[in-house]
Amino acid sequence: MGLQTISQVSKGLNISTRTLRYYEQIGLVNSVKKDDYAYRTYDEAAIRRLEQIIVLRKLRIPLKQIVLILESDNISEVIAAFEQNLTEVDSEISALSTIKSILNRFITHLNENMHVGIKLNLLDDASILNIVNSLTVTKAKFKEERSMEDLNQANHRLRKLRDTDVRIVYLPPATVAAIHCVGRLAEIESGNLLGKFVRDHHLAQIKPDLRHFGFNHPEGEKPDGSDHGYERWVTIPEHMEVQKPFLKKHFQGGLYAAHMIPMGAFEEWGLLSDWAMNSAKYEMHLGDQEIYYGLLEEHLNYINTYSLSPDDSTQQIDLLLPIKEKMVL
Template identity: 45%
Template sequence: MELQKASQVSKDYGISTRMLRYYEQVGLIKSLRQEDYAYRVYDESAVSRLRQIIVLRKLRVPVKQIISILNNSDAVQIVEIFRQNISQLDKEITALSTVKSILMRFAEEIKEKADVNLKLIGDEALFSIIDTLSFPNNQIKEIKEELSMEELNNASETLNKMMDKDVRIIFLPPMTVATYCARGEGCEGKANDVINKFVMEAGLTKIKPDLRQFGFDCSDGAVGVGEPSKAYEIWVSIPDDMEVPGHLIKRKFNGGMYAAHVLRTWDFQDWRLLKEWVDSSDKYDNAWGEPRWTPDETGSGQGFEEQLNYWGNANRGFRMEDMQLDLLFPIREK
């Protein structure tokens, strides 16, 4: 089997390149880098391992348990993990069966009376039944996992909806930044590599210990959540009078107000949820696209992904396991 690039593996198996990087981060698969070749590639062993991971995920086995299963030669422990998942599924099946029965009761009641009267939903006896239901929620705690149902008695909060407590309102100050935009396959990684190299060679962490790093997708046309970027730009803040190498661009950022949210478990669906929060806010307007920096040939006023504690990450060699991102959505007061 020939070595396969990350983009090909992503296409063949229907998972994002970010998911592939996450599986590498937690030690489930390994990629290779050939000499004088910028892209990550996977051999037959890695692809075979990925197929095992996909099968287990389709069976709703959490990533933490997959790590134990694939890195464990003890058959007894592996069987116990599967039994735990079977037990959780039994509980969920029982709860879902109850939910189905109640919904059928609602439908029949409304159909018989030909009247949309929802008093039944507030029935005290029915509430007691619903209040005892419990769904396994281990999936929701796993990094890059599908969201699961929470306790049904908390259903007054719409599932998957970002709440006010999940969002901070911040003002980014004006700053000068050095930027690099990469295009094509692996553009996000390439842009990161260029900026990180500039930071290290310029000694920027010493010159500007409060430096900040931002990135954003600047692809032509819409890119779906989880799909690989076609173009990605990375910024790092620099002193106003600092000169940058010719392959970088120096920009002036005017600052502005943003809705900020720490990325939950590396689930980039949070971009959609953050936008929904902004669009439904009675205090703030969506300011996506509002001019906020010059020059702006790759777009202006977009949202950022800010690498938190960039100074510390730079001094540790930018290890993937240290990364944490803030999602920053441009807003303005109503």
């Protein structure tokens, strides 16, 4: 297979370079650098490990447990991790099976009374209770063998965002202090600088409603990620002045589609984009290329977490996609 650059791995495994960089930052996978080659690359072992991570993510296993599964020499710990996820899946199957059974009973009830021409009291509390009490809910039975294609199709169906998964939010205009770093560790370096800025200026005290945004700047094209940049903003009082390397900027705000992810699930940018392209009411409204077309990541509850490192897996992030309402013809 040979060594592959980050861009080659990204295309070959259909995984974003941002996600690859994050996996490396948290020690989940390692790249290598040869003395006679300028770029960092991924060897066959790293690529094989990435393939394992991708499969585990499609099985809806959190990154924290993936680290345990791949690193632990204790088979009992690995089994326990799988069993915990299996219990959660069983609960979902039972819930969905109950809903399916009730819907089937409703359909049967309506077909039996179709000649009456009315829905009767189908949705009365007593009627629902009678139907539910008559159910015998059984867990779904699956074939023992499933192919990778089956897994990919299941993952696509389960990970597809519905309207209820996406919040429509308006971000108000704001004055921000911006820090921009370039290089393989741009996210970490900019995060450390921003955290120091917040502490040094006691920003949590003078602006308790502060918000923290970030975005790729630029995405970067070099295989080693040395030209990749990340910019972070923290909202500040309008009158406040900042010193280099920070810049004072004005954010215009606007309408956004918001989808919350745990730290590291950056592949869900694709899910949010798919939602926007298939929405009946909204469409993407991309903006200035200098701020990554308006695609923002907001670190939620930042006022309580700015002392943590940017790769802390307990953090939650809002993916923010600029949108506008579709024109009604």
